[in-house]
Amino acid sequence: MKKYKFLAIMAALLLLVLAACGKKDEATEETSTDTGTVKEETPAAEEASVFPLTITQPNGLAEVTLEQKPEKVVVFDFGFLDTLDALGVDVTGVVQQNVPEYLSKYADKDAYQNIGSLKEPDFEAIHAMQPDVIFISGRQADAFEELNKIAPTVFVGLDNHDYVNSFKANTELAGKIFGKEAEVATALEEIDTKTAELAAKTANMDEKALIVLGNEGELSAYGPGSRFGVIHDVFGFKAVDEGLDDSTHGSSVSFEYVLEKNPDILFVVDRDAAVSEGESGTKAAIENEIVSKTNAAKNGKIFYLEPDVWYLSGGGIQSEKAKIEAATAAVQ
Numbered sequence: 437m438k439k440y441k442f443l444a445i446m447a448a449l450l451l452l453v454l455a456a457c458g459k460k461d462e463a464t465e466e467t468s469t470d471t472g473t474v475k476e477e478t479p480a481a482e483e484a485s486v487f488p489l490t491i492t493q494p495n496g497l498a499e500v501t502l503e504q505k506p507e508k509v510v511v512f513d514f515g516f517l518d519t520l521d522a523l524g525v526d527v528t529g530v531v532q533q534n535v536p537e538y539l540s541k542y543a544d545k546d547a548y549q550n551i552g553s554l555k556e557p558d559f560e561a562i563h564a565m566q567p568d569v570i571f572i573s574g575r576q577a578d579a580f581e582e583l584n585k586i587a588p589t590v591f592v593g594l595d596n597h598d599y600v601n602s603f604k605a606n607t608e609l610a611g612k613i614f615g616k617e618a619e620v621a622t623a624l625e626e627i628d629t630k631t632a633e634l635a636a637k638t639a640n641m642d643e644k645a646l647i648v649l650g651n652e653g654e655l656s657a658y659g660p661g662s663r664f665g666v667i668h669d670v671f672g673f674k675a676v677d678e679g680l681d682d683s684t685h686g687s688s689v690s691f692e693y694v695l696e697k698n699p700d701i702l703f704v705v706d707r708d709a710a711v712s713e714g715e716s717g718t719k720a721a722i723e724n725e726i727v728s729k730t731n732a733a734k735n736g737k738i739f740y741l742e743p744d745v746w747y748l749s750g751g752g753i754q755s756e757k758a759k760i761e762a763a764t765a766a767v768q
Contacts, residue, residue, distance in 0.1 A: 486612055493591050497580055500588035502613065506568035510551055513573035516592045517542065518752020519607055522623065523616040529565055534711050536744035538754065562586055569613075574684075594751045596682065599666050600631075603751050623753045630760045631670060637767045638672035643700035645673040645766075646732075649686060649747075650718030651707040656686035657693070664746060667703060671763045676700075691726040701766050702732035703739050710743035739766050 490501045510529040511517045514536055520527055521539060529551040535543045542548050549565055552558030554575045562570070563586050570583050573593035583589040595602040604624055611620030647664045649656040659680030660668040668675045676699040681687040708716035719740065732738050741762055745755045
């Protein structure tokens with residue numbers, strides 16, 4: 437009997453040892469190699485979260501921290517809204533004035549909450565939403581402190597002097613915050629490829645281009661480093677005038693100036709069509725007797741750029757693709 441009791445005890449101990457080893461193997465599996473011991477995590481191991489995520493901001497704005505993935509999202513910048521739309525990210529509140537046509541679903545007051553205008557946020561309405569994050573750009577920069585009291589406020593404006601990198605940084609930030617990093621990588625790769633193809637075509641062009649903004653019959657011209665400077669700086673079109681003001685509002689010019697510079701290609705951004713409810717008169721104003729004497733007019737190379745994309749929602753995944761397509765049409 438003593439012999440059988442001893443064997444029973446030994447069997448029980450053996451089972452306990454095997455069970456303990458099994459639990460250990462479920463957590464990590466160790467294999468010996470020439471360089472030491474490697475721990476292989478099981479598929480059940482969770483990926484590390486990016487949260488809490490601290491975001492350093494430009495222009496002296498305070499850094500903000502997102503504790504978790506935002507659920508209630510407020511967006512002022514149409515370019516960033518474009519990106520979130522392309523990535524399939526749901527938003528709660530948007531500006532519902534002058535919404536770009538291709539983003540018109542966000543003008544639905546039953547589906548999305550109105551947060552005021554681009555320059556005048558509705559602080560009371562935004563506070564009532566209790567958002568988890570607010571995205572702004574230059575037009576709302578002065579309201580940063582007040583908005584940041586409501587929820588972490590992230591600046592996603594573009595740097596015209598470093599356009600591509602600032603666009604990519606904003607897009608990658610969206611991917612990180614909302615778990616869309618793979619989708620962002622694919623989109624940026626496509627944009628890089630199309631941009632390189634366009635730049636290869638413009639590299640050997642002798643034709644020079646001018647960009648003008650039409651506003652109630654008046655003209656502003658834009659060159660390298662300006663809000664529309666991507667045409668020169670990234671797409672590679674040579675500028676007919678390198679000395680233009682790179683401020684947001686460009687250089688005020690006359691139709692005689694356009695004739696004097698005599699561009700081979702004239703790109704026109706119609707502000708009236710972007711922000712006015714009535715019919716725009718920019719096309720009629722541009723195609724006058726003076727401008728008709730330019731090489732651009734004689735050769736049929738006046739291109740009217742989509743105002744929604746160029747004036748309202750630049751810096752989005754969809755808008756940047758559209759910009760490349762529009763500029764490519766000028767070298768066909």
